[in-house]
Ligand code: PLP
């Protein structure tokens with residue numbers, strides 16, 4: 187049965203973790219995977235999460251099956267984060283939300299639903315994008331192509347190129363957009379550019395799919411939700427996947443959601459009924475724990491304030507690490523100006539290091555980064571940053 191099964195390649199990012207774990211050097215540093223670490227090098231368990239879990243333990247609730255679409259209070263909380271609590275499209279019943287198994291699960295049920303809705307569509311993802319975007323949509327049966335996005339010369343978005351490639355897409359193509367904190371480049375669109383993309387999607391009858399995996403990591407919950415709100419204001423029908431892996435530091439609990447914006451309450455009812463079919467044949471219904479934690483935090487004013495504070499701490503620490511890295515690189519004699527690192531948003535820096543330089547960092551210094559030159563700034567800390575800066579300067 188299995189004699190002809192070929193060995194599949196490792197996930198380029200998760201594979202790095204395996205190599206890092208197997209490295210016996212005590213000075214090793216993992217800047218590969220997109221995970222936030224504290225200055226002590228630990229994945230935090232947020233105080234708001236601990237408080238919510240304490241409440242949950244005291245309730246000792248039974249563990250029946252959830253509804254197919256998950257926890258109502260959670261889905262409501264997700265909608266408020268994305269669209270703002272007083273959003274007109276929420277009041278009008280134009281958004282349906284289903285709890286999903288992480289942001290990945292949200293993308294997957296969105297992709298499967300789209301395959302039923304527009305079976306002959308093409309999916310366009312940014313060049314470059316999170317590697318799994320391609321895999322998820324291909325496994326749902328779509329051809330996936332790139333649209334122009336990053337310009338290594340300017341280290342920003344090649345917006346004219348992006349517009350040109352989006353304009354060339356056939357009507358009803360799915361356009362995957364990073365709502366904020368673009369992974370891997372850290373280069374986001376400006377508000378004016380978002381407006382232009384929304385207008386283009388409308389004029390060309392494209393289907394926007396906004397992936398929101400880092401809300402709160404650039405400026406704030408509301409500011410980072412601007413693109414989503416702008417698409418809603420433009421009167422578009424679109425998809426949004428949410429992930430709370432990073433913003434709640436709940437990676438292993440798999441908490442995400444898929445939201446779909448429709449034209450009317452009646453459409454919402456029909457869309458949700460179909461989305462539920464997709465969920466039923468994937469995993470039947472989501473898990474209780476992570477969703478309950480997030481719902482508890484979002485719906486309790488005190489815990490909510492505590493979470494926003496902790497999210498701000500994570501965001502500020504990342505910015506401090508960006509700043510420190512830039513100055514330490516200069517001190518270490520790096521011939522290049524790394525000031526651009528301060529402008530990149532979210533957890534990552536597209537450092538401009540070549541695959542050879544990344545390989546030297548691993549081999550000579552035990553510093554792990556993605557071969558594209560992406561480094562996770564959120565894994566830098568006051569103890570490892572000197573070594574990283576010196577190592578980077580020496581391989582340039
Ligand atoms: N989308 C992007 C852009 C991501 O970087 C990630 C990373 O984890 C995800 C989606 C998936 O999120 P999750 O880990 O919740 O599945």
Ligand code: TYF
Nearest residue numbers: 197199200218219220318369
């Ligand atoms: O880009 C990252 O590092 C994160 C984590 O298959 C991740 O988004 C990476 C690869 C993957 C799942 C999650």
